[in-house]
Amino acid sequence: MTREAVLNSAVLMGLFIFPLWAWVVDEPFLITLATKTVILALAGVGLNIALGMGGLVSLGHAAFFGIGGYAMGVLASHAQSYDPILQSPILIEGTRSMPIIWLVAILTSGLAALAIGALSLRTSGVYFIMITLAFGQMLFFFAISWPAYGGEDGLSIYVRSEFPGLNTLDPIQFYAIAYVILAGVLLFAFRLRQSPFGLALNAARQSASRVMTVGMSPYRLQLVAFTLSGMITGLAGALFADLNRFVSPTMFSWQTSGEIMVFIIIGGVGRLFGPVIGAVLFVILEHVLGGISDYWLIYLGVLLLFIVLFARGGVIGTLVGRQASHD
Amino acid sequence: MVLRTMAFAATLIAATGGAYADEHDVVKVGMITTLSGGGAGLGIDVRDGFMLAIAQSGNTNIEVVIEDDQRKPDIAVQLADEMIQSEKVDILTGIIWSNLAMAVVPGAVAQGKFYISPNAGPSALAGRGCHPNYFNVAWQNDNLHEAAGAYANTAGYTNSFILAPNYPAGQDALTGYKRLYEGELAGELFTELGQTDYASEIAQIRASGADSVFFFLPGGMGISFLKQYADSGVDIPVVGPAFSFDQGILQAVGAAALGVANTSQWSKDIDNPTNAAFVASFQAEYGRLPSLYASQGFDAANLILSALERADVNDADAFRTALEAAEFDSTRGRFSFGPNHHPIQDFYVREVVQEGDIFTNRIVGTALENHGDVYAADCSF
């Protein structure tokens, strides 16, 4: 086992044991906090497929996070009011079932990623950063000013969605759902990396022309990666909405995009567990620093700056040494 | 998780020789409010007003846990979870924004907690979504706009141009104004949320031939609008709710706001002893004039204190009855709760004046007396 694999296993174990401990000592809020961490990590794992594997610096992933969130919000609010979403030509009812909500979230955010990606990937480099940012803003403004689903006020869902056989309102059971999904997606990302597609994508990141000479289209590879990435982030958005039982346009804001990216950087770009470690640290920092000072964002800024300037490769890079560089 | 806890209990129990009951009887109030980022000024005012009332009461059985929601709904929900699950608070309060209130309040009251709103009063919580444990001590969101509409009638305006940002509170504002306003509309505009340039809107106002302008543009939006309006040479009289003329932002608007009529349930010159004492002590304690948000925080704390004197918070029914009675001295004078636990109170017309270097408001009339809200009819507990 490499040192990175040891670290990864430790993190996975930690995320397994900590909530159990919190459950034993009856601190339900710590479980809620751990659930938030796991869901944010999932969003980061999604972005990492575009960013770490594909080299696509998207500053607009909040768009998919928000779409996933609203997929949950819209479906659950219709189920809550017994008011069908669509009556003709076919009847579409709202639902409280998590698996269906997840499927809808993955499909809608995947479609959006396909559309945004198809346009944005015509550009590259700094253009790509700015155009993804702008698409995110466009959806943000749309969510704010479209009155049907609460506009800026957002949508409140009073009861968490249901999962067959589990009581999702119990913090530890909801945590288990989020944890299993994260583990599954991490496994998927691991396999993807080793697959022919992952290798080709990696090659396209390093040298587009070399990929073209063997007859593959970097554009298509990147579009597939961007779409997969958007789907996973969308799934995280749906879970996040269920965690808070609330969705609002804040999920679409560019600060959200920035934060998801921050997880990856703190943890380590291109590392499988980078976003997971980043999300853990971010949530801890938010609570510790936020408790010390109203101006905690200054400290977060200084810390980030320090990591970018001096601790390249993030926490994982610092702990296990540089082996998978991102440039 | 380090909580910034203001525990008056421990120190004072020592000082008074334990005259008050032991720790188990300490009532915990959780305050979730905006203390950082944009809009922090409002949360700080509510907190300062609230803590002033707690300090003045000398009641040592109250512990207030204060947390910053950063104006983010998801953070507010997590703080509410934390306060209910870990801190085991009895009462929640503090939220400034309607969207945050919609995210927190339904869940909190469903878990049996009391929520006392010191600011936001979304219509959903006043009507079909009302709850016996939810009390609003400030206003229902429409109230100040309705008062503006009523004032427009008495001022003889018959052709108003109205504008607000395109989001739910903005749409409610225009609905609220039109509810009591009897004249015609010269124009109706929705602006972008957070918009900073109003040249285009002002040009349309100029071209519309209106005899009055009603606007609801809270925070920085109102500052921008007023400055640009004053500079445009358009001299159609303006009326708006107090949010754009509150003590916290008047200094930033400056002379551009002088003489503008605005509607409010509170003003620093409301003539009653509670208010006079509040204004003086707030100024002495914090070195600035109180805003309407500070007065709402102060009243919220006094409401809670008055109910605690009459009932045990663990006896929910008795405590609710004590809150309903609203037997406290409000800075607003006359104050009572309607059937949906929202205020029935007077609304004043104020005018922006300059006192020395300070811009502030003084009352010039009453817009509505003993006014409740229309959503009460939809509310049944």
Next chain:
Amino acid sequence: MSLILFIEQVLNGLQLGVMLFLMAAGLTLVFGVMGLINLAHGSLFMIGAFAAAAVAGSTGSFLLALMAALAAAAAAGALIEVLIIRRLYQRDHLDQVLATFALILIFSEGTRWVFGSFPLYLNIPTYLSGPVTLPGGIQYPLYRLTLIIIGLVIALGLHLLITRTRLGIQIRAGENDREMIAALGVDISKLYTIVFAIGAALAGLAGALIGAIQSVQVGMGEPVLILAFVVIVIGGIGSVKGALIGSILVGLTDTLGGLLLPALFRQFLDVSSAASIGSALASMLIYILMAAVLVVRPTGLFGAKA
């Protein structure tokens, strides 16, 4: 809709455009010469506005306030260039985005720590306030007219600086071949600091000029920053000419869209829903414009390289 209203709106669009240009010019120069994407450009805008408000508050002079804005933003720009930004030129865009995102957090919360959470006061000087009558009977605020003129003068000045001066030659050379001008003996790190400070000063000036008609508060820079991004993506990154044309295009689209779209929807919807749907679409219009430009020209209107 009267012609006068339309002309007034065109002027408003122009005014928004030239102010966006002040922001976009710095961004595009810094990218063109140093290859750096700077998210903290909005913070420099905010610093200019706060410096102006502080100086205007203590001296009462608007001109002094503008100078203070220029000086403070240029100084802040030079400082972060020397301390931080300089280390980022050789990094990939991801590191640049992250480091400058961190700078936004530091600047925003730092400003709030120093100046408090309430907006500051900065107003138009009396000699520039009030409306003037233009030919055709149009009443237009003198201050906004001044903004248009200042913006166009600066655009011209920047053009002359780049085409006619020694510094301009170095800047153009730097855009084409960084290694070569270093080899020719130009002090490249000094050149970078100067370019960054010029960009920062322009952003600070824009902040002060805009702050006088809007509100001076923490977070005022980021919405402008995102608009400026849209501008330089449309105009082509690195091109000052593209930034000017992009700015005016965005300014006009935004202003006229906000006027015309609700009017269009009023033809077949009631007033309230027309206003609400019209303005929802109008707020998305510039992003749609951007997407359309990129479909036709992926490197923007005047962009040379991606």
